[in-house]
Amino acid sequence: MHSSDPHEILRRVFGYDAFRGDQQAIVEQVTGGGDALVLMPTGGGKSLCYQVPALARPGTGVVVSPLIALMQDQVDALRALGVRAGFLNSTQDADERRLTEQEFLAGELDLLYLAPERLRVEATVRLLERGRIALFAIDEAHCVAQWGHDFRPDYLLLSELPKRWPDVPRIALTATATDATRTEIAQRLELTGAQAFVASFDRPNIQYRIVAKNEPRRQLLELLRSEHAGDAGIVYCLSRRSVEQTAEFLSAQGIRALPYHAGLDASVRRENQSRFLREDGLVMCATIAFGMGIDKPDVRFVAHLDLPKSVEGYYQETGRAGRDGEPSTAWLAYGLADVVQQRKMIDDGEGDATHKRRLAQHLDAMLALCETTECRRAQLLRYFGQKPAAERCGNCDTCLTPVSSWDGTVAAQKVLSTVWRLKKERNQEFGAGQVVDILLGRRTPKVDQHRHHELSVFGVGTELTDVAWRNVLRQLVARGLLTVGGNYSTLRFTDESPAAMRGEQKVMLRSEPERAARSSRSRGGSKPAVEMPxxxxxxxxxxxxxxxxxxxxxxxxxxxxxxxxxxxxxxxxxxxxxxxxxxxxxxxxxxxxxxxxxxxxxxxxxxx
The missing domain is CATH 1.10.150.80 (HRDC domain)
Structure with a gap:
């Protein structure tokens, strides 16, 4: 490229008149030879922050990215702009690799994409030392953080870059990081002296909605038919089996849906990903193995059928919707079983007590987001250490259909008394279903078998419905007033339970709204970036x-x-x-x- 002026490159190559937000300051920092650590939400224009400096500086910009499956698309997109781009990864044959290496050495590449594991290969390092490097861009930099949501050991190799290339500027970029994760990224990448740029994490075009589970696939189908007919979207499920069943269910209902998870044959995964990127209106049902770096701008919804493990993971995944700035939906269905499952996965998982405690903190923050009566967007922004512009955003379910809370102190006492009496009087532990049956006074075969109708708490809860009691139980577990354990996911006391059972603390609970909010299309919400008659x-x-x-x-x-x-x-x-x-x-x-x-x-x- 013949110009070293970033503004001229932005206009001539990318067709934009002006940088957005922090882009200009970041571009000037890196073009001038300085290091940068960039936190910017998905769809905020991170790639321009290294692409423009790579074109403005002499040499080739080397981009380290974990997204082998998407490198071809990224390079295609750059070539369509007239940028000389190439990649080196394990999908190429020897001839393709040799051609790219020759282009790099001849100074005929503006950008070269590499997977982090290639830096373990001495031949790659020697190749880079023989060429001229404009900058190193480390994309998806949260992969270096042990406490991030997607740790990858190969990223630790990147701390060697400043030792081998002390004069080459480095820019590390990520879409999600709390202050703690950001500090860890800077330390592990030897970027503690870099200038940090933290953009607003707000995505005003995304409508956040979280609903209580009640036949979640049917709830999802209603969402797609009523609000997202013919739209491209992603549905996240926790297990591979659930992914396949959900894709089959949607397909049987006439919605074009494909599965994606690590257990599928690599060629099937590649084909499904390629179709999702290239065809209009496909729905991808996937585990979280799918999605990082997905540049498809017109994903209109991201739905979660299971509770994400952390707010960071949730934010990263929902951020794949509406990258084009158009109105989009982030929808999550969750219930008591999700809380039970996540807690059990932490307890049964690997790692020491500190690691498990950190995972539990991540889960607690996610549960707090689900159970809040406040604006979801405001809570999300505060989690990432940012101040919301307003206390009510007007484009999330709790703003569109305000949620009230009610004094659940007595209801909590009834639940806790039931769990306590089962343990104290019968030395028994049961799950949510049996506790609800006892509270409602139901004479089921299981109740009769264990003579639970003789308990003093039998039938004391007829003022609430089955669904309402399950909401109470879910919130008590989410709040840490009950826990779940054992092979049969039975309800147990925590250190906090006795005081709540005695009524020594007020327990305010969230009222489930009768009807979830409709999408921004029918409620105003955010408008398309370009209005068209x-x-x-x-x-x-x-x-x-x-x-x-x-x-x-x-x-x-x-x-x-x-x-x-x-x-x-x-x-x-x-x-x-x-x-x-x-x-x-x-x-x-x-x-x-x-x-x-x-x-x-x-x-x-x-x-x-």
Whole structure:
């Protein structure tokens, strides 16, 4: 690239008139040879923060990324902009690798993508030492943190970079990190002297909604049919079995859904991921093995059918929705069984007491987010050490359908008394179902078998329904007033239980709203980034059809050609010629030269 001016590169290559937020300060820091640690939400424009400096500085920008499956797409997207990009990873054959190495040594690459494990290979290190490096970018930097949600040992190798290349600037980037994780990233990557840039974690276009589980697949189906028909989205499940069953269920209901988990054959995983990126309106049912670095901008919803292990993981996963700034939904269904399962996984897992305590803290923070009566967005931002702009965001379920709390002190006493009497009088422990049956006074075979109808607490809870008692139990476990243990997930006392049973502390509980909030589409919420009059919809669809055909012909995802927002602006402004088309955001010189005439034809004649 022939210019070293970042603004000129931004306009000419990427088609944008101005940097957003902290981008300019970050670009200037790295272009000037300084190190940077960048925390920016998914969709906030992290990649520009190293791509522009790599083009502005002499040499090749080396990007260390764990996302082997996506390197090809990232490189395709850059090449579509006219950027000379390549990658080195285990998917290539010897000839492909040799060609990329020759391009790097000849100074013919602007950006080179590497997986962190390649730095274990001495030949790779020798290759890098023979070329000229503009900068090192360490993407998904939370992978270096033991307490992050996606630790990868190979990332620890990256602390060697400043020793071998002391004069090459480094930029580490992540979308999620608390203060503790950020400190650990800086220490492990030898970036304690780097300038830190922490962008706002707010994603105002995402509507956060958390509902109590009640046939979760049916609840998911209702969400998709009523609000996201034909939309692309991701459904996260905890187990591989659940992933496959959910994909089969949705497919049987006429929704195009694919599975993705580590147990599938690698070629099936590759094919499903490729289809999700390249086709419109597919739903990916996946474990969290899927998603990091997914650049698809038009994911309209992310749904969780199981409780995430941490707020960081939840934020990272929900952040894959709405990267284009358009209204999107983050929906989670959770119940008592989720809490039980997560606690059991921690207790039965590996690691010392300190490690388990940290995992329990992560889970407690996630439960607090689920059970809050306050604004979810405000609570999320505070978790990451940021002050919310307002106490009510107006675009989460607790804001759209305000949740009241009620004095559950007596209800808690009844539950705790039942658990206590089972243990004290019968030396028995039971799960939630039996406790609810006793409270409601149900003469089930199990109640009769154990003569639980003779307990003094039998039938003392008829003022609440079965569902309401399960909500009470879930909240008492979430609050640490009860715990779950043993092979049969039985309810047990904690150190906090006796005081609550005696009524010495007030127990305020969350009332479950009768009806969950509807999406931002029907409630106002956030508006699309580019408003388009309804009568222009046929023009927009014509442009999308052209884009789909072009993408298929080139074997790249549609968004590599143009984002929806760019097509919407083209349809709205209807540029008469290439010069006018070149003023639209997201159209740089490379794309204008490559697609300009075709777009004008589709708009004004030959393509219509």
């Amino acid at each position: 309804a009568e222009l919809a046929p023009v927009f669809e014509r442009l999308r059809a052209w884009r789909a055909a072009t993408a298929k012909e080139q074997g790249v995802p549609a968004y590599v050609i143009f984002h929806d927002a760019t097509l919407r602006e083209i349809a709205t402004r209807s540029p008469a010629d290439r010069a006018a088309l070149g003023t639209i955001s997201g159209i740089g010189e490379g794309k204008l030269a490559r697609y300009g005439d075709q777009v004008i034809d589709v708009l004004h004649g030959a393509g219509s």
